[in-house]
Amino acid sequence: MSAVAGPVVVVGGGVVGLCTAYYLAAAGLPVEVVERRRLGSGASRGNAGWVCLSHSTPVPAPGVVRYALRSLGRPDSPLYLRPLPDPAFVRWLWRFWRSSTPAVFRRGYSAIAELNRETFGLFDGLRDSGVDTTLTRPGMVHAFLSPAEARHHLALQREMSHGHYPVPDDVVTGAEAHLLDEALSPAVRAAYLVAGEGVVDPEAFARALGEALAAAGVKIHENAEVTGFRSAGGRVTALRTADSELPCAAVVVAAGMRSPDLLGLLGHRLPLQAGKGYSFSVDLDPAPRHTLYFGERRAVASPIGGTTRIGGTMELSGNNNRLDWRRIVAVALASRHYLGRWFDDPDDLVGLIRDPWVGGRPFLPDGLPVIDRVPGHDNAFAATGHGMLGVTLGPVTGHRLAEYVVTGRRPEALVPFGFDRLRS
Numbered sequence: 001m002s003a004v005a006g007p008v009v010v011v012g013g014g015v016v017g018l019c020t021a022y023y024l025a026a027a028g029l030p031v032e033v034v035e036r037r038r039l040g041s042g043a044s045r046g047n048a049g050w051v052c053l054s055h056s057t058p059v060p061a062p063g064v065v066r067y068a069l070r071s072l073g074r075p076d077s078p079l080y081l082r083p084l085p086d087p088a089f090v091r092w093l094w095r096f097w098r099s100s101t102p103a104v105f106r107r108g109y110s111a112i113a114e115l116n117r118e119t120f121g122l123f124d125g126l127r128d129s130g131v132d133t134t135l136t137r138p139g140m141v142h143a144f145l146s147p148a149e150a151r152h153h154l155a156l157q158r159e160m161s162h163g164h165y166p167v168p169d170d171v172v173t174g175a176e177a178h179l180l181d182e183a184l185s186p187a188v189r190a191a192y193l194v195a196g197e198g199v200v201d202p203e204a205f206a207r208a209l210g211e212a213l214a215a216a217g218v219k220i221h222e223n224a225e226v227t228g229f230r231s232a233g234g235r236v237t238a239l240r241t242a243d244s245e246l247p248c249a250a251v252v253v254a255a256g257m258r259s260p261d262l263l264g265l266l267g268h269r270l271p272l273q274a275g276k277g278y279s280f281s282v283d284l285d286p287a288p289r290h291t292l293y294f295g296e297r298r299a300v301a302s303p304i305g306g307t308t309r310i311g312g313t314m315e316l317s318g319n320n321n322r323l324d325w326r327r328i329v330a331v332a333l334a335s336r337h338y339l340g341r342w343f344d345d346p347d348d349l350v351g352l353i354r355d356p357w358v359g360g361r362p363f364l365p366d367g368l369p370v371i372d373r374v375p376g377h378d379n380a381f382a383a384t385g386h387g388m389l390g391v392t393l394g395p396v397t398g399h400r401l402a403e404y405v406v407t408g409r410r411p412e413a414l415v416p417f418g419f420d421r422l423r424s
Contacts, residue, residue, distance in 0.1 A: 040206025058367030
């Protein structure tokens with residue numbers, strides 16, 4: 001980066017933005033972070049906390065559109081599509097459908113797998129530097145009600161893994177399947193373990209990153225919303241907030257669903273839609289020891305902070321954070337197939353669960369993030385659109401993007417995540 005007075009300002013205090021700020025500061029650059037609420041309060045807060053390789057795939061996949069169309073009028077469906085009379089939403093769905101071919105899916109999967117090579121090593125580096133990542137690696141149990149479905153899923157994972165992560169030779173079936181994790185119900189008739197997959201407490205991880213940044217002298221502006229930019233000669237020279245103007249040598253937009261508005265102020269449109277996810281916490285006895293994937297119902301459970309976080313669903317219903325209680329109930333009912341009858345009636349959930357959450361996970365129509373320099377600006381960069389992979393890809397996104405900012409040369413691993421692919 002050329003020597004220009006001022007810090008690199010990272011807009012967005014989620015895991016991706018905080019990791020980017022961390023690696024920029026580690027490279028010796030002055031850095032400031034601007035977050036419109038508090039650190040880690042967006043999509044980073046209530047997710048399942050997975051740090052995994054075996055589920056790092058683009059959402060657009062062969063058959064997913066047909067599955068989504070079957071969800072019309074069914075708010076209990078794992079993938080729920082509610083069409084909106086919005087031309088931008090319709091265009092996004094059209095591009096999503098075009099990205100659901102086997103060839104596009106495989107290219108996207110390969111790109112994410114290549115970017116993911118450094119994931120666990122970077123988490124280890126953060127820990128060794130004193131950041132309490134909260135990462136544990138208990139492995140992930142994939143649980144199914146049908147042995148045929150389990151074997152089908154395992155065959156797909158084996159085909160796509162390409163040696164990036166270990167997969168077992170076969171599934172465990174029958175009465176022994178639920179023994180892979182004592183929290184599983186006897187109704188689980190087939191399961192397999194992918195060893196080494198990890199989980200973090202995403203809110204605690206974001207908090208630890210914030211503490212590390214503060215200790216490194218990074219200035220953090222919470223409850224400060226960016227309202228505009230000042231530019232000259234193809235460079236951003238300052239950011240405007242309601243209270244002040246912050247001079248900058250460079251800017252990184254990593255603001256999740258707020259990113260399209262910010263990039264629009266820089267003259268660039270980004271086709272981002274919210275893939276709404278739901279979660280809640282509950283005390284189970286026995287509690288899961290592994291992260292759990294409930295195959296047929298596409299729900300998940302994670303041991304986080306001494307409790308169990310259950311989550312799931314992908315809701316495409318526009319860019320909003322409205323919590324639909326029917327979706328919470330749907331996730332809870334889905335989990336009961338795999339965890340047993342931990343509640344009797346949906347009306348019981350109000351007293352049993354804690355922290356019901358909905359979050360708008362930012363999705364581009366091809367399911368890949370954009371990690372690139374903003375076209376037309378020498379010193380503006382974007383890191384957004386990570387969907388359900390913000391925690392998994394946060395450190396590697398920050399590490400690679402910091403390299404790009406410092407050297408001015410785009411790392412090879414970031415080529416598939418450029419703005420140029422979105423022009424078609």
